[in-house]
Amino acid sequence: MTRRFDGDRLLIATHNKGKLEEMAALLEPYGVSVVGAADMDLPEPEETEDTFVGNARIKAHSAARATGLPALSDDSGIAIDALNGAPGVYTADWAETPNGRDFVMAMERTHRELEAINAPSPRTARFCCTLVLAWPDGHDEVYEGVMPGQVVWPMRGEQGHGYDPIFVPDGYDITFGEMDRWEKNRISHRAKATAKFIDANFG
Structure with a gap:
């Protein structure tokens, strides 16, 4: 049976400030205050699944069990058609270094791999977001959003985070990295998944 969130404080099971x-910005109009996993001193659970929903479930349930609060997790990434959907669930892994995540390095790797196979243009891709809302008793609800577009080179823009400077969403001629953050928040894969979450819980 579908369950609705009826509280005013939600744990966001992420250590990613972006x-x-x-x-927080998307949920503010609904009177929901958010707290992050880092604020609760929660460890980052190992993501052992090979799907967005699998990894999102790991994070949401781990946070809900640890805190006794409903927890909303996000697993998202970019899937590039010419690379058979890579990096996909390994989007953040491509940025891992011994000193933290380096997304410039990840974007450079993406470009090298596309050039190595002489991938034709447009280099179609899509940002995917899966949200899982989990309760301490083990119940969860799933919401998914997709933003199609293409990857471009060179990197453009200083806004956003992750792979945003190389992704041009369909219907636009600028990258997420060049886009005003509020415009991106309105159209992004995360916005679409969050809209489903909001419609299901506050609509």
Whole structure:
């Protein structure tokens, strides 16, 4: 049976400040205050699944069990058609270094791999977001959003985070990295998934 969130405080199971800020802005009109996993001193659970929904479930349920609060997690990434959907669930892994995540390095790798196979233009891709809302008793609800577009080179723009400077969403001629954050929040894969979450819980 579908369950609705009826509280006013929601744990966002992420250590990513960019994602936390986006979710806080999207949920603010509904009177929901958010707290991040880092604020609760929660560890980052190992993401062992090979799907967005699988990894989102790991994070949401881990946070809900640890805190006794409903927890909303996000697993998202970019899937590039010419690379058979890579990096996909490994989007953040491509940026891992011993000193933290380096998304410039990840975008450079993406470009090298596309050039190595002489991928034709447009290099179609899509940002995918899966949200899982989990309760401490183990119940969860799933909401998914997709933003189609293409990857471009060179990198453009200083806004956003992750792979935003190389992704041009369909219907636009600028990258997410060049886009005003509020415009991106309105159209992004995360916005679409969050809209489903909001419609299901506050509509």
